Amino acid sequence: MTIASESAAPPAAQDRVQTTRAREIRMSRTQSAPFWLVSVLQLALFAGFLGAWELAVRLGFVNAFLFGSPAGIYEKLVVMISDGSLFFDTGVTMMEAILGFAIGTVLGSAAGLALWYSPFVARIASPFIAAINSIPKIALAPIIILWFGTGLTSKVALAVSLTAIVALITAYEAAKDVDVDLQALLVTLGGSKYQVFFMVVVPATLPAVISTFRINLGFALVGAVVGEFISSQNGLGHVIYTASSFYELNTVWVGLFVLMFIGFILYKLVDLLEKVLLPWKQISASQNIRL
């Protein structure tokens, strides 16, 4: 190994310089906006919004009967927490949404990836997928309630109908876009179609699949709440619907804020999942240039 040993030092040294440079860039980015400052500004923005709202109600600019007020919302919140109803209703809605999300996303993604496996089936299925996708799924809600009853199952089914098609289309499109050269490389190494699927297509599609989780969490909550609007005995959708028909706007706001909070927490969970499942993506994000 004459050449290699002679000139091994310069390129290797260069490589190290490049990696440290990348680390410097990453550090300068995090230093430019410290975490505490961002958090303080976010809290200030939220508090300012509530304060302005409350002030507007007190000064009579805004009608509390039609819009509610932060103080009234807080009162309702305390009541609903102390009688335990808030936790129960939140639990019911979360259960419906998470089940619907999980079933819909898993089935949809699996079907989308399976279509990569058979272009023939994909060709046959494609007009049907487009047709199903173009139905406003919420329009199915009355039929779904007829089929699955007024309990948990119908809300889960509605959430599945909303999430599955999104997951299917995203997974299939992403799988079709996987770099052909990477697939070819595995084939030249002796890889079978099965191996190309599990060693190239699935991992390459994973970022797109996980990013649909965010969209689908929102859709699953829509499915659960709309299902509850139409027919239910409990859940946040039920709370919002009944309260609004009695003009209890503060109760409606409690329901909405809790929904927002659930959505936020689930979104953060997807971020966490992304960090665990896609460690290689984190690195590329931290090498962003400064603009």
Next chain:
Amino acid sequence: MSYRQPMTAALPPAPKLELRDIRKTFKTKSGPIPVLSGLSLKVMNEDFFGIIGPSGCGKTTIFNIIAGLFEPDSGEILFEGKTTDSLRGRVGYMMQKDLLFPWRTVLQNVLLGLQVKGKSAAESKEIARDYLNTFGLNGFENSYPRQLSGGMRQRVALIRTLIVDPDILLLDEPFSALDYQTRLYLEGVLVDAVQKFKKTVVLVTHDIDEVVALANRVVVLTKRPACTKAVHDIDIKVHNPLAARSDPGFSNYFHMLCSELEIQTDKRAA
């Protein structure tokens, strides 16, 4: 037995790889495009075999046929004298793009081929660490490709190619995306590795410089549809990127191959 053995020996050895009258036409919407029109070539054992030709003449198609990614319309592929469909799973294919899997670490990328072949993980990791040390990549086992420079990535790709112990290395302009310094360095690494592991190599390149320095035999292709225009033995003492460039024969070979490619451009203009 070395490839330097004269061909006049009593029983000439069968070529490592032989292509006989390979034809391939691609069907496109704007009509059929013939790419290979009866290409034949012989690669002997432990040859460093260079293929040059005008750009777009179908060099990559030849590799894709050998590697079993495309099927030829007609013609024969012979491996060690026996007809075969393709060398799928027996070649080490290296392209201009490093084609490292971004979701795999350096170590996992290197292990890709062994994993495909179902080799035991523990044993493979031992071998992989040896290679990574030899190629100056120790300490980067758990890095992702995005964290490496272009030269390092191509070195990882080279290890991934060598570690499966392929019968033939197919190199499709493997270093053309790199800067000159890194390219010379990697050419040296490649030559050393090929000699150490006694590999047969087929190298496709635009770089006449590179092919004269590295190859012991060069085939010049015609423009598309490609067939063999000329075959030259490159008789240079040491095939190593720096020493070869200062060999007295180097510039003669260089100009000969240049003029052969230029004649074709003249013909096209006429």
